[in-house]
Amino acid sequence: MSPIVYRIRPWAGGFAVYADDAIANEDPFPAAADAVAHAKELARGTPGGAQVVVHAEDGSVLSEFFYEPEERDALDRDDSTRSIAASRPARRHDAGRR
Numbered sequence: 001m002s003p004i005v006y007r008i009r010p011w012a013g014g015f016a017v018y019a020d021d022a023i024a025n026e027d028p029f030p031a032a033a034d035a036v037a038h039a040k041e042l043a044r045g046t047p048g049g050a051q052v053v054v055h056a057e058d059g060s061v062l063s064e065f066f067y068e069p070e071e072r073d074a075l076d077r078d079d080s081t082r083s084i085a086a087s088r089p090a091r092r093h094d095a096g097r098r
Helices: 032-044 069-078
Strands: 004-011 014-019 050-055 061-067
Touching: 004 032, 014 032, 032 050, 032 061
Parallel strands: 004 050
Antiparallel strands: 004 014, 050 061
């Protein structure tokens, strides 16, 4: 199964999210950032992975994001892992100095 591609394109004075070339929202989003946020939420909930592609008016690709289920699981676990920055610094032991 290939991943679903969510595309953000200018549409009707705003921006639309397309899922595999079918429109995924009824009304245009007023800003591209709103459409991107919506597409990312859809991608995060897609089993099997998804891709989000942002297009300019001329059709060129401005940016793209990839979501894989394995990555989402790993990111969920990261909150429970202690940060290296939170650990105490290592002490240097010089053999000849005391």
